[in-house]
Amino acid sequence: MNIKEERKITLRIIKDFFFKVVVGVISITSILPLFLILFYIIKRGISSISWNFLTNLPKPVGEIGGGISNAIVGTILLVLVACVISIPLGVLVGLYISEEKKGRLAAVVSLCAESLQSIPSIVIGIIAYIWIVKPMGHFSAFSGSVALALMMLPIVVKAAEETLLLLPDTLKEASLALGVPYYKTVLKVILPAGFSGIMTGILLGVARIAGETAPLLFTAFGNPFMNLNILKPVHSLPLLIFTYAISPYEEWQKLAWGASLVLIFLVLLLNLISKVIVRRWKIQF
């Protein structure tokens, strides 16, 4: 090889190395916001976390202290009711799609679930407003839950569908061959076999809706007092963060930082747990 060619090869190797470094640096840079956000929220929020913060109601402007207990309880209430609506329906729809996998209607249902997932959250809020708030005449926790359920439903459907489609037909055939009725086969053989996948979907769905704000602006609406009645307005963590974050009062902003820390901890924990479930109890046949 002459020197000219050797130089060419060296140049190509340098180019390759340079590109690798650029890709690496850009990739690492894009994870940076995660740490920046976590760092900033912990720095600002940690000082407000205390037992009182978690158990007290917010105080009026000017008074020091005050907590976010109403928002925590409200979030739990909203998410619970949304789960009650969306989990049974979502699992049944997932079962339907996986059981009729060759049918054309099942394909349409699957497509509809995907389309439902792509609807912007603010539009879901308007739907819940039109369907529940307007006929009832006032804002309520229930309307917020319906909005959240509509957002969670396609996530559960997709998780159930994808898990159940992975199950081998022999599993079902074995049960049916033993003379087990079809519905018992589904409920006692197929569903338990797909449990981990469905559970992951549910956890991801909960993580998603627990942090959702937009549809609650004009459904659950927010409420500075403790409320357990699902027919009355209710506060939630993300909603409280939004209203307090854009308020000009420092005490309220401080509450918002603390609430952000609680919320982000909760959401990231749910995400991590679902990842662990996937890895630990992955269905294998």
Added chain:
Amino acid sequence: MQTRGDTFFKNVLFISGISIVVILAAIFLSLLLSSSLSIKTFGIKFLLGREWDPVQKNFGALPFVLGTILTSFLSLIICAPFAIAISLFLGEYFAKGKISTLVSTMIELLAGIPSVIYGFWGLFVIVPLVRDLEIKFNIIPYGVGIFTASIILAIMIIPYAASISREVITMVPSNLKEAAYSLGATKYEVIKKIIIPYCRSGIFASMLLALGRALGETMAVTMVIGNSNDLPQNIFSPSNTMASVIANEFAEASGDIYLSSLIEIALLLLIITFLINIAGKFVLKRLSVV
């Protein structure tokens, strides 16, 4: 043999399946019905009108349509190089192993952070930075505006674009790559001459799906875009998107025509995101057949 229980159970499954179709149809119909007043009153002028005047009951959505287009495309431009770099990093350089698991977990966590927290963080961290930048370049230093919103949006959609691009990149047949390597190509050359040409339409689809996300994002944008109902002058001016104007004004909207106009904006937003998502999924489906 079918018992009565089986028939009942099959019917329950069928009804549940159908209910999703019904819900989707009902969503479209409710939006259409509730916005019919504004559709009838303003017609096509709704899209081109620059006035948004609740007092005079005169509504035009052009500022919001423009604001939405500007923020989402700008965020896409910022997002693209990052998303492609991550997908190459995870799909080609570190396809397996601890580093890849760690990085992809973190990127998934980034996707899990609630929108309102992005907005809150952006308001206190990005807005002052942009304000300093604007002072340096002699632009009116609002801090909030289209540019700031686009930065936050870009951070929010990078995980989506990256995860889809990564899947497309791992779909490249290995014999193509091996052939190139055996001819003595470096990794950079394989990426440039094999992977990128092969994945071009898939990466395009991932950008479309990310765009669909960006269009509908509400809270983070609402908090940092400045909420101005005037036509945006440049990418630094405060503006409003279709989603943010609904978030800001819906709860306080008084009068049927005001509410109906906001619902028409929601209907438009829904149709646009649908079309973009369908286009993106169509491109991806065609790829997975190959």
